[in-house]
Amino acid sequence: MGPPPVVTGVSPKEGPPGTRVTIRGEFLGTSAFDLIGLKICGCDCLLSAEWKSKNKIVARSGPCKGRGDIIVTTKSGGEGTSTVQFRGYHESIGPVKESAVWVEEAAPPSLPWGRRPMSPTTYTPPDPLGLSTEGDDCKFPEEDLHELFPDGSGNLTDENFQPGWYLLEHHSNTSYEDLKAGMVFLQRKVESQKEGHLSFLKANTGAVMDQLDRLVLLKNMFEEDQRKNGKEPLPSLQAAIEESITLADSLFSEILSRKENADKTREALSLLMRHKFLFQLPASIDNNIKKKEYDLVVNDYTRVKNLFGNTDIKLFQKILAEIDKKIEDLKEKLHTRMKTMPINVQEQIKYIKLLVSLNWEGDAAWVAIISRKEYLMNLMNKVKDHFKQKEEQELSDKGKRKSKESSEGAWWAACAECARCAGGLSAVRAAWCAAACGALAAHLHALWPLARRYFARDLAGEPAAPGRHEQLKEMIIAAVEQFSSQMRTCLMCGGGAVSADTLRLRLVANLRSLREAYDSLLKLDLPSQPLSVVEKVIFDYRVYGMTCFLQRAHKRVKALADKETWKIEEYTDYGAITKLPHLLETYTREALSAIHKCVATGGRREGALLAAGGEPAAELLRHTQLTLLAYVAALHRLALQHADQDFNNTSLSVALDQPLDESVGGAESGWQRRLLVAAANAQYTRRVTLQNIATDFNTFGLPNPSQALQACKDALGNLESTIAETYLEHKGDPLVGTIEPSMYMGHQRIDTNDLPNDARPYLYEIINNLIAVHAEVDSVCGAAAARYVRDVCETVCEEVARLGACSPRASRSAAFLARLECTLLRLACASHLTHKAENYLQEALAGIPPLENEEDKKQMDIVVEGFKKRMELQLASLNCNMEII
Incomplete structure (x- = not known):
């Protein structure tokens, strides 16, 4: 423009x-x-x-x-x-009405008799032949006339007038007779002018004679004067003139001086009136500056420079010097206002154009761009310092309140105050983010269009200096990188522990502020490099928000061990479980829901957060695995924290006979029941909860954490095995330890030839102990109880086989009794015998002599049938259908 x-x-x-x-x-x-x-x-x-x-x-x-x-x-x-x-104005114009016209610069031509026409555009010389001209239509074009008369002209007033040109131009269609008549008219006109002079002399003969007489008289008087005064009368005439001048001066000196002063005054007034604009310009400049009408100042200054810029008049030069000084002051004032921030872009552009019009030394537009960039950098630093100071004030107030409340002993009030302080710090950080984003967007919206107009030469006539494009790009990048650094400090460092709702609200609000700033930068069509810096900040903050939600879930899962009350919440197919599996699922679902709502969905031109193979997806899976393994660690601690306790083995029946209650955390119930509940929790988590978590990942559109789930399943399986081994160690070993003492209790003789009609009491004690174990694990583990009963039965069979191999069997009754007890034990544990247990019993039977006669076999069948009738209820309890899981 x-x-x-x-x-x-x-x-x-x-x-x-x-x-x-x-x-x-x-x-x-x-x-x-x-x-x-x-x-x-x-x-x-x-x-x-x-x-x-x-x-x-x-x-x-x-x-x-x-x-x-x-x-x-x-x-x-x-x-x-x-x-x-x-x-x-409107008026009626008559034929004699004068009108004002602009006088052309060319001087009008002079007529032969020394007069000038009133209007050079309206004068038309009369035709010398007395004939009417033909008008504008002529037979011969002007080019042909120039060829016929190269040095002539058809204008009567020119010195090189050619009659042939005139006749061809004006009378090419006139007949010969009319031309002859015109020639007669011209001759008569010339003759009448001659006759007029002669008749004038004849009519004034007397006057002419008087004039001649006067001339003769003057000649005689001149000759007489020469005789009297000589031929040189000039000296005496000069002396007389000088004397008259002296006398006149003495008479009129005062009048002449007053006249001279009046002429000078009149001349000065005339000069002032003629150059009124110049003399009044300094005051006019001051008034226009006060009114901030700088355009008028520039126009007046340009006009006065065009009119009087090269003047040699001292007075004019003095006034111009004063005007120049005022203009220099105005330049400095405009330059200061242009750099003083904050300022509207349009007003800044106005100052730039004024400085350019006033020929300010320097690149005003570039100075304005640099001032805006420096103001933006300083503004972001001021925003940072302001909110840092507010944070320090919040922390200081928190310390004072905690000290006061600690001295009063109100620790719960101090805890509440800590939560409030954390929320206050989070609010300060959110306000900091919003203020910084607003400052960046607003001032880049002013800086970038200003720079584009500068490089388009809309603000100055001269092109931009070399390298200015790179300098501008570095300015924009520096501002955006400073914003990025401060936002990382603001949003991704500390902030205190806040509630989940507060964390989500702050995260969404901060992301909204960042995205609004990013959208505003996209509208400016900035280079890709500064845009990528802001985009990286948004992406990193999304990753940070995802990490915060996952870390919060991890922390809550780690604290599950402290929240366990051992109250049975539900009886499932995998046993009685507490609230821990549901809490794990709840905490994980809340974290995934927050990630899906807050950070998973990208904004305009933002990349996918959890793209396959990306670092955020790996971070999600890593934190998920840590959370799940933390749950396994919590179960492990809960299950095995009392593993060093000893059973009361003085009476196994007392140790096994413990009340069943919905709450397994009381002092009356042993830690072995909590061990079983922990195993049930582990199995339910492995079979159900992990599947639900995988479904939640798919529901919220997140990558399937198959590796993390598998690692958790393996850890839970190992934990179940550890629990089973621990339970067997603390439950099976005391049971096995009672077999040998009970076997020889009472010193019963078995070396006679009489066949026994029943098993020894230790076998019934084994069956009762197995029933007690089965009842305990079935009350907690349900269908999964078979695993524990199976392991105890296997240990019992191993011990019985060992004792049978060590005992002597010389007599018939001893061999019969050993075979009978093995048979009855196998019958009692039929549903729980493993392959190893079967082998133990087969080895024990292989070492016993077989029944040789039918009487022994018949006696064996009678005793076994009697055992089945007497122990029908016990055998039904011990051998109920159980699924081995």
Whole structure:
């Protein structure tokens, strides 16, 4: 854009509609096509406008009435201003009415008799032949006439007048007879002029004679004077003149001095009136500066420089020096205002154009760009310092309150105050983020368009210096990187522990602020490098938010061991479970839901957070695995924290006979029941909870954590095996330890030939102990109890086989009794015998002599059938259908 047009002169200053108006000024367009509008007193006169130069336009006034401005509009400069006005009026024009016209610069031609026409455009010499001319239609073109008469002219007033040119131009169609008549008219006219001189002399003969007499008298008087005064009368005449001058001076010196002073005063007033604009300009500049009408100051200064810039008059030079000093002060003032922030972009552009118009030394637009960049950097630092100070104040107030409440012993109030303080710090960080994002977006919206106009040469006529594009890019990148660094400090460092709802709200609010700033930068069409910096901040903050939710879930899962009350919440197919598996599922689902709602979905031009093979996806799976393994560790601690306790083995029946209750955490129930509940929790988690967690991942559109789930399943399986081994160690070993003492209790003789009719009491004790174990694990583990009963049975069979192999069997009754006890034990544990247990019993039977006669076999069948009848209830309890899991 160029400077706007300025109209500084118009001639004439008034006239009726249709008056030919000459408009003078500055920046009136670079060509006729650049002129797009002309209004005189509000009337559109563009159709009659004729563009002459950038300082002159000629047009016809419209049907306007009254005074008004002359507004010129150009493509390059837009709508202009006017320092003069034109007055239009309506009147009736008669044939003798004079009208004001613009006097052309060319001097009018002089007529032969020394007179000038009143209007050079309206004078037409009369035809010398007395004939009417043919008008504009001529037979011979002007080019042919120039070829016929190369040095001649058809104008009667020119020195090189050619009659043939005149006749061909004006009388090419006149007949020969008319030309002869015209020749007679010309001759008669010349003769009449001659006769007029002679008749004048004849009529004034007396006057002519008197004049001759006077001439003779003057000659005689001159000769007489020469005889008296000589031939040189000049010295005496000069002396007389000088004497008269001296006398006149003495008489009129005072009058002449007053006249001289009056002439000087009049001349000075005339000079002041003629150059009133120059003399009044300093005061006008001061007034316009006070009114902040800087455009008028620039126009007046440009005009006075054009008019008096090269003057040699000392007075004018003095005034110009004073004006220059005021303009220099104005430049400094405009420069200071342009750099003083905050300032509106349009106002800053206005100051830049004014400085450029005043020929300020330096690149005003570049200075404005640098000042905006420095202000943005300082503003972000001020925002950072302000909110850092608020954080320190919050921490200081927290310390004072904690000290006071600690001295009063109100620890619970201190804990509540800590939570409030953490929320306060989080709110401060959120306000910091919003303020920084707003500052970056607002000032880059001012800086970047200003820079684009600068490089498009809209703010200055000269092109930008080399390297300015790179410097601007470095400025933008530096500002964005500083914003990025501060946002990382603000959003990804500390902030205190807050509730889940507060964390989600703050995270969403901060992401909204970052994305709004990012969207505003996208609208500016910035280079990709600074945009990528902001995009990386948003992406990292999303990863940070995801990590916060996962870490929160991990922390809550780690604390599950402290929340366990051992109260049975539900009886499932995998045993009686507490609230721990449900809490694990709840905590994990809440974390995944928060990730899905807050950070998983990207904004405009943001990449996918959990893209396959990306670091955030690996981080999600890693934290998920840590959370699940933390749950396994909590179960392990809960199950085995009392493993060093000893059973009361003085009476196995007492040790096994413990009450069943929904709560297994009381002192009356042993830790072995908690061991079984922990095993049930582990199995339920492995079979059900982990499947639900996998479903939650799919529901929220997150990558399937198959590796983490498998690691947790393996850990839970190992924990179940550890629990089973621990239970067997503490439950099976005391049971096995009672077999050998009970076997020989009472010193019963078995070396006689009489066949026994029943098993020894130790076998019934084994069955009762197995029933007690089965009842305990079945009350907690349900269908999974078979595992524990199976392991105890296997240990019992191993011990019985060992004792059978060590005992002597010389007598018939001893062999019968050993086979009977093995058979009854196998019958009692039929549903729980493993392959190893079967082998133990087969080895024990293989070492016993077989029954040799039918009487022994019949006795064996009788005893076994009697055992089945007596122990029907016990055998049914011990051998109920159980699924081995």
